[in-house]
Each structure stands twice: as structure tokens, then as C-alpha cells.
Amino acid sequence: MNKSVVNIFKWLGLIFAVFYLFTQLYSVFIDPVTTDTVYSYSTYSGYSGLGYIIRNETVVTNSISGSLSYAVPDGGRVAKGGTVAVVYSNSEDADRQLKIDRLGEQIKTLETVQSYNDVNAADVPTLSNKIHSALMSVVGSTQNGAVSSDCDFDALLELINRKQIITGEVSNFNSLIASLKAEKAALESAMSQGKGTIKSPESGYVVCTVDGYENVIKPEDIASLNAESLASVSPTVADTKAVCKIVSDYQWYIAVQMPFDESLNLKVGSKLTLMTELVSVPELSVTVQSVNKESVGENAVVVFSCDTMNTELAALRFLDLTVVYSQHQGLKVDNRAIRKVNGVTGVYVLLASQVHFVPINVLWSGENFSIVEKQASDDNVLRLYDEIIVKGKNLHDGKIIK
Numbered sequence: 273m274n275k276s277v278v279n280i281f282k283w284l285g286l287i288f289a290v291f292y293l294f295t296q297l298y299s300v301f302i303d304p305v306t307t308d309t310v311y312s313y314s315t316y317s318g319y320s321g322l323g324y325i326i327r328n329e330t331v332v333t334n335s336i337s338g339s340l341s342y343a344v345p346d347g348g349r350v351a352k353g354g355t356v357a358v359v360y361s362n363s364e365d366a367d368r369q370l371k372i373d374r375l376g377e378q379i380k381t382l383e384t385v386q387s388y389n390d391v392n393a394a395d396v397p398t399l400s401n402k403i404h405s406a407l408m409s410v411v412g413s414t415q416n417g418a419v420s421s422d423c424d425f426d427a428l429l430e431l432i433n434r435k436q437i438i439t440g441e442v443s444n445f446n447s448l449i450a451s452l453k454a455e456k457a458a459l460e461s462a463m464s465q466g467k468g469t470i471k472s473p474e475s476g477y478v479v480c481t482v483d484g485y486e487n488v489i490k491p492e493d494i495a496s497l498n499a500e501s502l503a504s505v506s507p508t509v510a511d512t513k514a515v516c517k518i519v520s521d522y523q524w525y526i527a528v529q530m531p532f533d534e535s536l537n538l539k540v541g542s543k544l545t546l547m548t549e550l551v552s553v554p555e556l557s558v559t560v561q562s563v564n565k566e567s568v569g570e571n572a573v574v575v576f577s578c579d580t581m582n583t584e585l586a587a588l589r590f591l592d593l594t595v596v597y598s599q600h601q602g603l604k605v606d607n608r609a610i611r612k613v614n615g616v617t618g619v620y621v622l623l624a625s626q627v628h629f630v631p632i633n634v635l636w637s638g639e640n641f642s643i644v645e646k647q648a649s650d651d652n653v654l655r656l657y658d659e660i661i662v663k664g665k666n667l668h669d670g671k672i673i674k
Contacts, residue, residue, distance in 0.1 A: 316598065317598050322529075323590065325526055326494065328524075330476075332473065340359060342357045347586055348477070365464050372456055483589055519581075526593070527573055538574055539560060545557060546595060600636040603644050632644040633647070
């Protein structure tokens with residue numbers, strides 16, 4: 273072959289190599305592609321404010337001198353005429369009674385667990401999951417400062433003890449039960465007779481904290497409650513003989529002051545959700561009981577009724593909340609990834625180094641991201657964990673990304 277022809281081929285090869293190298297460098301440094309992963313997401317919009325809680329509450333007082341031992345834990349239920357507390361001559365007897373009650377609960381729990389020992393009927397994986405959930409509940413409530421009794425721990429210990437029995441880790445709790453009974457009997461023998469008992473005038477939840485707001489605004493005052501009266505609410509001087517209060521009725525109320533324009537979003541009888549920071553009920557279902565408006569430009573008072581009740585709720589007087597107007601759930605998409613191609617809104621998905629255009633339906637859009645509809649399985653829909661292109665040039669369906 274002619275030497276000049278060989279040189280020509282060499283130069284052509286060199287030019288091709290340089291061109292190939294340039295295209296690779298261009299795709300990496302000059303025309304880079306940046307992706308983001310798609311995740312599930314939910315958001316809501318609404319009005320955030322402070323709720324004032326109104327309930328039927330009866331303050332229980334005590335006229336007997338001595339030390340109290342509560343027969344019902346804080347947040348526990350009591351029947352009308354039931355014993356709320358016992359009055360003892362000294363604090364030592366009151367403490368002994370608390371220990372006796374605690375030991376009695378532990379004995380009862382162990383005897384109940386021990387009586388259920390059918391290994392064949394036991395679902396160990398389900399029980400393990402319940403133990404994990406109970407443990408996470410205890411840890412979560414402790415971190416939020418919401419554990420006010422031993423109930424959460426008792427539930428966890430009962431599950432652990434049950435698992436020990438059905439898996440054969442222990443054959444029985446006879447020796448432990450006997451030891452607890454002996455300790456309980458010794459305490460009982462050292463007890464003196466109580467001076468008297470305090471009875472509940474109503475059935476309901478026992479709340480040991482009396483804050484002075486018990487009779488400031490009553491449920492029957494809701495219809496006439498306005499912004500001025502709600503803003504000026506203040507506690508009365510607490511009765512020095514107050515022992516606790518009884519929260520009766522499952523239906524109670526939350527009054528929220530809000531701008532007049534915000535109150536226009538709400539209608540009496542509408543059911544909606546309040547987002548809270550409560551451990552037990554982060555989402556509280558309520559009904560709009562009344563919307564008390566005065567005039568345009570003034571604040572209004574919206575009162576919500578609620579029939580959910582538990583220990584955490586019974587102890588509250590004020591509640592930070594958000595009145596949810598709308599709530600959206602779907603896939604979170606970076607707004608930089610959203611494009612219009614031939615009039616169709618969608619995103620470019622990078623799949624196995626190839627670009628695919630996928631149409632989307634935007635449900636909600638914020639400043640930096642949007643929530644799009646999570647559609648049923650199809651060949652050309654956005655899916656959870658897809659890699660979407662948020663930065664890239666000259667994109668088109670079918671383009672290969674090196």
C-alpha cells in the first residue's frame with residue numbers, strides 16, 4: 273500500500289479518536305446530566321393557630337386532712353361514685369398503698385400471661401411485631417415527654433412475658449408471683465386504716481391537674497364566644513382543696529381564633545382534620561361546630577367538636593394545631609425536572625442509560641417541588657424510585673446517556 277495512503281488512514285484514525293474523546297468529554301463536563309430519585313410524599317395546606325379546649329369538667333375537692341393515695345391513675349377512667357383517692361394519716365401509708373396497687377397490677381398481669389400457654393395457638397412473628405411496635409411507642413413517647421403513667425411500659429412487659437412463656441424461654445412465673453405476693457402482704461400488714469375516701473361525682477377521666485380554667489368557658493357558652501372573650505380568657509384561682517377534676521362526656525370542643533377571611537373556608541357541619549404534635553393523635557378528626565363571625569376585617573372564632581378522648585387529650589388545655597384545608601399524597605418531583613413536550617407536561621426518566629419522557633399529572637405545586645399523581649402500573653408512568661433528570665441539555669425521548 274502506498275505510504276501516503278497509510279498516512280492518510282493514520283490521520284483519519286487520529287481524528288476519529290480525538291472526535292470520540294471530545295464527545296465523551298462534552299457529555300461529561302459540558303452537557304452533564306443530574307438526576308433525582310422519586311419518593312412518596314404527602315403535604316397539606318391550612319391555617320395554623322392555638323386551640324383552647326373546652327370540656328365538661330367537675331373539680332373534686334377534699335376536706336379530710338392527711339396524705340392522699342390516688343386509686344385511679346392520672347388519665348384513668350372512673351365510674352360515678354367510684355373511689356378517686358383514699359386519705360391516710362401519713363405519707364408513709366399513702367406511699368405503701370401506691371406500691372400495693374402496683375404490685376397487684378403486676379401479679380394480675382403475670383397470672384393472666386401464665387394462664388395463656390397454648391404454644392400451638394401462638395403466632396410468634398405477630399407477637400414479635402407487637403413487641404417492636406410497643407417498644408417504639410415507649411421510646412417515641414419518652415422522647416416527646418408524653419409518658420405520664422406506667423401503662424405503656426406495662427403493655428410492653430406483658431408482651432415480652434407472653435413471648436417468654438409461649439417460646440419456652442421460661443416454664444412459668446410461679447416463683448416471681450409468689451415473691452410479689454409476699455412483698456404485697458408485708459406492705460398490707462404495715463398499713464393503718466384510711467381516714468376516708470374521696471368519691472367521684474361523675475363518670476369520666478380523672479385528671480390530677482387543676483388549672484383554674486375548669487369553669488371559665490363552658491360548652492353551653494360556645495354559641496356566644498367571640499374573639500374578644502377568647503383572647504381575654506384567664507384562669508381563676510384554683511381551689512386549695514382541689515384533688516383532681518373529672519372530664520365527663522366524650523364530646524368536647526376546641527376554640528380557635530382566626531382571621532375573618534380564613535373562617536370563610538369553613539362551614540358548620542363540615543368534617544375535617546387537625547394536624548397536631550400529639551404522640552397519640554397526630555391527626556385529630558373534628559367537626560365544625562360553629563363559626564362565630566362579627567364583621568369583615570375582624571377576627572372570628574371557630575369551634576370544633578371532637579369525640580376522640582384519651583389520657584393525653586384529657587390533660588390538655590391549649591393545643592397547637594393546623595386546620596387542614598387540603599391534603600395531597602403522591603410522588604415528590606423536583607420542579608426543575610418538569611418540562612412540557614408537545615404540550616404534554618412530564619419528566620425525563622433515565623432508565624438503563626436511556627432517556628424516556630413520562631407524562632405526569634401535577635396534584636400540588638410548591639416553590640421547589642411538586643406532588644404528582646401515583647398512577648396505576650403502566651408502561652409509561654412515573655414510578656416510585658425512578659431517576660428523573662433535573663439538569664441536562666438537548667434531551668429527547670430515546671437519547672442515550674453515556
